[in-house]
Amino acid sequence: METVKPELLKTLAQKASTFSHSPFSKYPVGAALQTEDGAIYTGCNIESSSYGLTVCAERNAIAAAVVNGHKKFRAMAVYSLNGATPCGACRQVIWDICGNIPIYVFDQNGHKKMYWTKDLLPNPFDDTKLEKKNNT
Secondary structure (H helix, E strand, O other), rough: OOOOOOOHHHHEEEEEOOOOOOOOOOOOOOEEEEEOOOOEEEEOEEEEOOOOHEEOHHHHHHHHHHHHOOOEEEEEEEEEEOOOOOOOOHHHHHHHHOOEEEEEEEEEOOOOEEEEEHEEEEEOHHHHOOOOOOOO
């Protein structure tokens, strides 16, 4: 089993940010997600003039991994100019799909912080909160 390489994830997330479609915010973000078997998938933010339809880099990286058959994940890196953490929607999706993984946040000056999903999204809503109904 490969180990997590935060610097490699950073490099790939930073490269992904260069493909960002962010004409409205001018705020490029890239993400790199490492699967349990060591494969890495990237994503960038894709903005829409209808802001609610914008998709973040983190969710694009997750979607790329899932569409390629991956269900277990080891770590994620997020790169932005000022080292922003994932938004609330991304935190929920990371929790639901990836579980409690380390998330490395990098900025353009090389600063790095590491967070666990559970720390970014304490007391999450997940499938354990869904009521199971009997269809009888």
